[in-house]
Amino acid sequence: MMLLRSNTAHESAPHCVGVLGLGLIGRAVVESLQKRGYVPVRSQKLTWDSPPRLREELREVGDPTLGDSACEFIWCAGRAGFAATDAETSRELGTFETVLEWAESIAAKSVERQVGFSMMSSAGGLYEGQQRVDEQSPCRPCRPYGRLKLHQERRLRESPKLSQRRIFRPSSVYGWLRSDQRKGLIPTLIHNGLRNQETSFDGSFNTLRDYVWVGDVAEIVVRSLFPKHDDTPTNSTRFIASGQPSSIFQIKQLVEATIGRRLQLKFVSQASNALDTTFSANCVRDNGPLTDMSVAIRRIAADFSSNGVSLELRRPHITIKRECLT
Amino acid sequence: MMNLYDPRQPRERPPIQLSVVVPVYHGEDCLEELAAELALVREQLEQGGLVSLVEAILVDDGAVDGSARVMDALSQRFPWITAIHLSRNFGQHSATVAGILHSCGDWVATIDEDLQHHPKFLLPLLRHTVENGFDLVFAKPIHAVHESFVRDFSSKAVKQVTKLMTGNEHVTKFNSFRMIRGQIARAAASVATERTYFDVALTWFTDRIGLLPLPLKDRRYVAQRTSGYNLYSLARHALRLLLGCELKVLRAGALVGFATLLLSAVLSCVVVVQKFVYPETVDLAGWSSLIIAVLFSGGLLASLLGVCLEYLSVLVLRTLGRPTYYVVDRSKDALLCSELSREKQAA
Structure with missing residues (x-):
């Protein structure tokens, strides 16, 4: 968990933000907050896979907000992936509930205190196999992971003590490849392509997904902490998707064109993950313009290049400013 | 909601x-x-x-x-x-x-x-x-x-x-x-x-x-x-x-070049045999050699140009995005086809 604080934040914005989980999205959220003047003030290692131990650790942490009038917790944690079992997801639900109870206990300390909670759900998990998903589409999770997200959302909505309950449903998020994180499709393709290694797919050439750049996800989440109007709804649910479906074939073409090498692909014949999941462009219009996939792929490839992997890009490098985490 | x-x-x-x-x-x-x-x-x-x-x-x-x-x-x-x-x-x-x-x-x-x-x-x-x-x-x-x-x-x-x-x-x-x-x-x-x-x-x-x-x-x-x-x-x-x-006409040009090259080789053999075996049949010295030289060089150039253009064609098509292969799933067609036929009959 990372706690950030800002003394210059807008009146309606929280002065203290706790980011729970520093994986792909969590780190990007922290970076985005830092760009808006938030300074990391505390980093706390938590035991995510054991709710009793986590409860103990959070009790030791106490009230990290130091009496701030407005604070926000952003849940970006979660080890369970698409292939998670019921046992794994129920453990993760326990972890989530422990953290939520902790946030509720902080909110309960004072009536005047505004404690908000944002959670990263999963549009892919909730709407797996559905096409042109919009606000009217019913959630139909096909696997434990999707059901976990649905339970987490319900649990958050039913939390009366929190002043703001924001749910974000990102589609397939991709971003930097770091050794300590789950590898997404696109970074894996670049990574293996540069090393002439084969990449296995649980899907097919034509499987359609909606990919969204992690920087955009973080930007949308952080932007929501700065409401333009005072009448912000207490409960809000928002899709974070591009509204543009992409097939594996299309991504393969983009990656090959960027790294200048042919990719070696292997498709698993008994694909359990081959259902198309796409989102209506009309329901994500409020997200504003998102990073084009070809640009993002070049960013990732450039990152590989700067990390010592030999790579000749066809076009000039795009320099990314990334501030160091403290 | x-x-x-x-x-x-x-x-x-x-x-x-x-x-x-x-x-x-x-x-x-x-x-x-x-x-x-x-x-x-x-x-x-x-x-x-x-x-x-x-x-x-x-x-x-x-x-x-x-x-x-x-x-x-x-x-x-x-x-x-x-x-x-x-x-x-x-x-x-x-x-x-x-x-x-x-x-x-x-x-x-x-x-x-x-x-x-x-x-x-x-x-x-x-x-x-x-x-x-x-x-x-x-x-x-x-x-x-x-x-x-x-x-x-x-x-x-x-x-x-x-x-x-x-x-x-x-x-x-x-x-x-x-x-x-x-x-x-x-x-x-x-x-x-x-x-x-x-x-x-x-x-x-x-x-x-x-x-x-x-x-x-x-x-x-x-x-x-x-x-x-x-x-x-x-x-x-x-x-x-x-x-x-893919311009097939270029390939045809290269083939004509190869054929011309081949023809010039055959004709040169004929001329050599004629020169040494039947010298009395040669009426005008140098004319046949000139034609063969023109045919040979023309055929050689056309065929080499054809090979170069073939290479170029491969590069152009690659740049334009021509794939090596593609896998397609037509499994839903049978259902759609039968339903459409049923609908047509009902109509």
Whole structure:
């Protein structure tokens, strides 16, 4: 968990933000907050896979907000992936509930205190196999992971003590490849392509997904902490998707064109993950313009290049400013 | 408030989804009517319950009139209409590619903005495609589309010449009113560059290509004699078509070169034998050698040039995006075909 604080934040914005989980999205959220003047003030290692131990650790942490009038917790944690079992997801639900109870206990300390909670759900998990998903589409999770997200959302909505309950449903998020994180499709393709290694797919050439750049996800989440109007709804649910479906074939073409090498692909014949999941462009219009996939792929490839992997890009490098985490 | 999970709720969408892509350049006056016609077709398809028109993607290709505003209004009014705005005018093929890359349907139809490709023909086009096992069907105009001899004849002539030079028999079928298998449409759109002729790219992915005769009429051109294309852009369009295809005529030239080279080798043997065995038959010394030298050098140059051009052709096609292979899933066709036949019999 990372706690950030800002003394210059807008009146309606929280002065203290706790980011729970520093994986792909969590780190990007922290970076985005830092760009808006938030300074990391505390980093706390938590035991995510054991709710009793986590409860103990959070009790030791106490009230990290130091009496701030407005604070926000952003849940970006979660080890369970698409292939998670019921046992794994129920453990993760326990972890989530422990953290939520902790946030509720902080909110309960004072009536005047505004404690908000944002959670990263999963549009892919909730709407797996559905096409042109919009606000009217019913959630139909096909696997434990999707059901976990649905339970987490319900649990958050039913939390009366929190002043703001924001749910974000990102589609397939991709971003930097770091050794300590789950590898997404696109970074894996670049990574293996540069090393002439084969990449296995649980899907097919034509499987359609909606990919969204992690920087955009973080930007949308952080932007929501700065409401333009005072009448912000207490409960809000928002899709974070591009509204543009992409097939594996299309991504393969983009990656090959960027790294200048042919990719070696292997498709698993008994694909359990081959259902198309796409989102209506009309329901994500409020997200504003998102990073084009070809640009993002070049960013990732450039990152590989700067990390010592030999790579000749066809076009000039795009320099990314990334501030160091403290 | 979003809908929550209800496993008892039936799937609200039929299994076969149709996307319609419309590049828009000059459509302010027609888009309302087009949307109304599409809505009508959508309603009819929904009643049938087999095929659903899930989306109509309007691509603003740097429109020169107020189309962009109309498109946005339509997308607000109809949730199944999506408006995409390109940053400038990239041309009809690029706009079509952009629209297709935003589509998700099992089948993708591309139509023009001005109702010369009437939405009421979408289902017949789909039926013809599926019943005949095609991946791609072009509409074939029954009558002259522009009612202008020069325009209609030149269009046909360019396609015929290209067919002769390239050996691509599908070139004469090309039309912007298409019904394409979604996977193939998106794959071709993925590989297409700004120089790729989109219909040629489609032929790289399938040879199951059909035609359906339909009454098509470019009403705007017939009435106003104006078009989004001028002579220069039409010529550029034709050149792109020619360059996108593999030029068989170059290969033929290389073969002629090899044949000439071979002929010169045979003739030189004949001349040597004649010189030493039957010297009395040589009337004019040096003439035969000169002809053989010309044949040899000409044949050598032509054949080497042919090899070079073949290499160049490989590079050009690679740059234009021609794939090594592509895997397609046609498993839904049987269901659709049987349902369409049943529907037809019932009707």
